[in-house]
Amino acid sequence: MQECRRFFVSGKVQGVFFRASTAKIAKALGIRGYARNLTDGRVEVLAYGSPDSVAELANWLLQGPPASSVSELHSEVVSVEVPAGFATG
Structure with missing residues (x-):
């Protein structure tokens, strides 16, 4: 059984290789999905x-x-179409 979660990461998480590092870890764990910067300074x-x-x-x-310096992590279970592999954007 697979699980799909969306995370919102707050703090000093942009401009610190957060997305690239997340992609590396996710790929090593066999996780599909993405990491992207949001305009409010968080990473999704x-x-x-x-x-x-x-x-x-x-x-x-x-x-x-x-x-990085993570101040808050919010997560929710979602049912969405998931891309192949793991992308950053």
């Missing part, structure tokens, strides 16, 4: 994969890459 992440892999990505999102 869509993650589709096994519940364990999505949970592991969620734990990583709380920390992010070294230059």
